[in-house]
Amino acid sequence: MEEEKISGDHGEVEGAQIESIRVTHNRYLKSPWPDANESEASLASDSSRWPGAEAIANYGEEKVLPRPPRANRFLWCIALLIAGAIILAALGLLILYLTFHPRFPRLEVTHVVLKRIGLDPKTYVFKTEMTAFLKFNNPNGRVDLRYEDINLKLYFRDDIIATQVLESFGQKRGNTTDRFFLHMVSPNYTELTPLSALIMEHQIVKKGTIVYKLFGKMTAIMRLGKLKRIHYQFYLTCQLHFSIPPKSVLRHRECTTSHKFHRNDFF
Numbered sequence: 001m002e003e004e005k006i007s008g009d010h011g012e013v014e015g016a017q018i019e020s021i022r023v024t025h026n027r028y029l030k031s032p033w034p035d036a037n038e039s040e041a042s043l044a045s046d047s048s049r050w051p052g053a054e055a056i057a058n059y060g061e062e063k064v065l066p067r068p069p070r071a072n073r074f075l076w077c078i079a080l081l082i083a084g085a086i087i088l089a090a091l092g093l094l095i096l097y098l099t100f101h102p103r104f105p106r107l108e109v110t111h112v113v114l115k116r117i118g119l120d121p122k123t124y125v126f127k128t129e130m131t132a133f134l135k136f137n138n139p140n141g142r143v144d145l146r147y148e149d150i151n152l153k154l155y156f157r158d159d160i161i162a163t164q165v166l167e168s169f170g171q172k173r174g175n176t177t178d179r180f181f182l183h184m185v186s187p188n189y190t191e192l193t194p195l196s197a198l199i200m201e202h203q204i205v206k207k208g209t210i211v212y213k214l215f216g217k218m219t220a221i222m223r224l225g226k227l228k229r230i231h232y233q234f235y236l237t238c239q240l241h242f243s244i245p246p247k248s249v250l251r252h253r254e255c256t257t258s259h260k261f262h263r264n265d266f267f
Contacts, residue, residue, distance in 0.1 A: 100224050105145055105171070106137040107236050107257055109214065114248040117210065124197040126190050128161055130154065130212070132182040138171040144223040146170040147234075154184045155213040157196045161186045204244055209251065214238040220259070233260040 109132055116129040134152075138145050150166035162184035171178060192200065203210050216236035223229055234257065241252035 096224055096228060100140070100142045102143045102222050102224065102230075103139050104257070104259060105220065105234070106139060107216070107234075107255070108135040108137070109133070109236075109238050109240075109253065109255055110135060112240060112250045112253065114210075114212075114242040114245060114250075117204075117245055117248075119192075119197060119200055119204070121197065121201055124192045124194060126156075126161060126192050126197070126200070127186050127188075128154075129185045130162070130182075131184070132214075134166075134180045134182055134216075136171065136178045136180075138173065138176050140173050140222075141175070142173055144170065144173050146221040146223070148219045148221065150216070150218040152182065152184070152214065152216045154186075155215060156192070156200060156210075157213075159192050159196050161190055161192075161212075208244055210242050210244065212240045212242065214240060230261070235259065 112130065112132040114128070114130050116127065118127040119125070136147065146168070147166075147170075148168040150168070152164045152166070153160055154162040164182055164184050166180055169178065200210065214236070215238075218234050219231060220234040221229055221231050236255065236257055238253065238255040240250065243249045243251060
């Protein structure tokens with residue numbers, strides 16, 4: 001009996017030593033998986049050994065999530081006010097458009113005559129004289145128009161050869177038309193650039209024709225009732241092809257108009 005007890009104690013000691021060696025070996029190798037005989041406390045104490053150790057240690061604990069920050073009521077009020085102002089402005093513009101139905105004026109250049117042209121090939125001094133009628137038409141039935149700062153310039157290529165300024169005037173509603181006489185004369189000793197003078201001489205001698213550009217810029221004002229006025233820039237661009245004087249004839253004319261609104265007039 002005593003021998004069996006000694007052998008049993010010896011076996012338990014030997015088994016404990018083997019188990020200790022196996023655990024130490026597993027820890028040395030940093031095994032990512034837990035041992036079946038290890039307790040949850042020992043596993044949780046070594047959270048760096050494997051990914052699930054911290055989750056087991058915190059299992060059963062109630063996690064309190066942070067509350068999202070409350071929206072600032074002042075910012076919400078500002079956003080609602082801005083949105084309401086934009087909607088009201090859009091509705092106001094829509095009501096104005098449906099009430100007055102404004103349309104842009106029509107500009108035409110008629111009865112264009114080139115009376116004189118001269119070029120000194122040595123000094124590049126250039127002289128010219130041109131007459132025309134500029135016609136303004138207001139197609140609106142409920143909108144009055146006014147034109148201010150009317151400036152007209154006559155170009156050969158990029159060189160200004162004549163200018164004219166018209167006085168401001170207004171147009172009543174109801175498809176009214178006004179005509180203005182243009183008399184554009186180049187000032188004395190108008191000097192072209194050497195390249196422009198060479199091209200002009202080539203057009204006159206070789207082709208028997210010359211090409212001018214008429215550029216106009218003005219401020220147009222639409223009167224929508226007594227309260228609202230809309231300002232915008234109005235542009236006129238014409239390309240004029242003439243035969244050479246004294247029997248000059250307008251061979252071709254191409255005119256376009258464009259506009260650019262002022263942003264502040266819409267609010």
